[in-house]
Amino acid sequence: MTALASPGATGTGRGSRVKTRGLRSSARALPLLPAALLLAVFLLGPILVSLWGSLTNATLSGSTAVASDFVGFDNYIQLFKAPDFPVAVVNTIVFVFFSAVIGQNVLGLALALMMRSGNRVVTAVVGTIVVTAWVLPEIVAAFAAYAFFRDNGTLNAVLAVFGVEPVSWLFTLPVLMVIFANIWRGTAFSMMVYSAALSDVPPEITEAAEVDGASGFKRLIHVTIPMIRSTIGTNSMIVTLQTLSVFTLIFVMTGGGPGTKSTTLPILAYQQGLKFGELGYGTAIATIMLVIGAVFSFFYVRALREEVSS
Numbered sequence: 001m002t003a004l005a006s007p008g009a010t011g012t013g014r015g016s017r018v019k020t021r022g023l024r025s026s027a028r029a030l031p032l033l034p035a036a037l038l039l040a041v042f043l044l045g046p047i048l049v050s051l052w053g054s055l056t057n058a059t060l061s062g063s064t065a066v067a068s069d070f071v072g073f074d075n076y077i078q079l080f081k082a083p084d085f086p087v088a089v090v091n092t093i094v095f096v097f098f099s100a101v102i103g104q105n106v107l108g109l110a111l112a113l114m115m116r117s118g119n120r121v122v123t124a125v126v127g128t129i130v131v132t133a134w135v136l137p138e139i140v141a142a143f144a145a146y147a148f149f150r151d152n153g154t155l156n157a158v159l160a161v162f163g164v165e166p167v168s169w170l171f172t173l174p175v176l177m178v179i180f181a182n183i184w185r186g187t188a189f190s191m192m193v194y195s196a197a198l199s200d201v202p203p204e205i206t207e208a209a210e211v212d213g214a215s216g217f218k219r220l221i222h223v224t225i226p227m228i229r230s231t232i233g234t235n236s237m238i239v240t241l242q243t244l245s246v247f248t249l250i251f252v253m254t255g256g257g258p259g260t261k262s263t264t265l266p267i268l269a270y271q272q273g274l275k276f277g278e279l280g281y282g283t284a285i286a287t288i289m290l291v292i293g294a295v296f297s298f299f300y301v302r303a304l305r306e307e308v309s310s
Helices: 007-053 074-081 084-117 120-135 138-149 154-161 174-199 203-211 216-227 229-244 248-253 265-275 279-309
Strands: none
Touching: 007 279, 074 279, 084 120, 084 174, 084 229, 084 265, 084 279, 120 174, 138 154, 138 174, 138 248, 174 229, 174 248, 203 216, 216 229, 229 279, 248 265, 265 279
């Protein structure tokens, strides 16, 4: 006759299994503890200090440089009332969208496709030119772009050969010029990411689509892009966050001018926090940038998660 286990014994067994499972999970997470501590110290710590600084009236000089006072959200209220802030926000969105989300993504994918199907000489020359712009130090790339677009620069010299009058590009179209410069500077990263992704696309799938009569454009839209969609999302998130923090390129080329025509949030944070010495106010601008980057990351990660789950 089979003995029946008592309810108490069953509960005890279930409890011991849950406890054992919890111990195993803790043991697996233990090697991650040093990395978590490093993230807390070098990532979370500076963020919390920055948030606190944005709530104070800290300055580079004067009495508040030694002992700042808590002012609550006064810096943010002053920031939202400032006429320069909406201009900087619009310039930042335009700069990030057209130079990162559109420019680097589209051109990087186009170059990756060309290098995959083009002849070796063309791909070697194009790859060398594009990658050289990426490996240059940012300050060197910024001065090179400035030398190209300035009044007596390379672009006007080339146009003069064809009888075109020189144009003050950095004065009349400053945002467009820094967009072009950032696309030139950062496209190599997207090109290499997409080249790696395209190499993982099974050739038999594209060959089957070609046999079915699909043109090159249809194969790209209906076969290639769906297969590298997660890579597109990941690359878009990376280049967006990188472009959001671009400072040196804009500072060297235009300094945020003329006036505020090319002032972005990093330029505005530098001007207010370091040039004018208002550390608390400048830190509030940096905090707004942190929030914008977090919003971008949230939507990108959510889209990637939906892509993986589907």
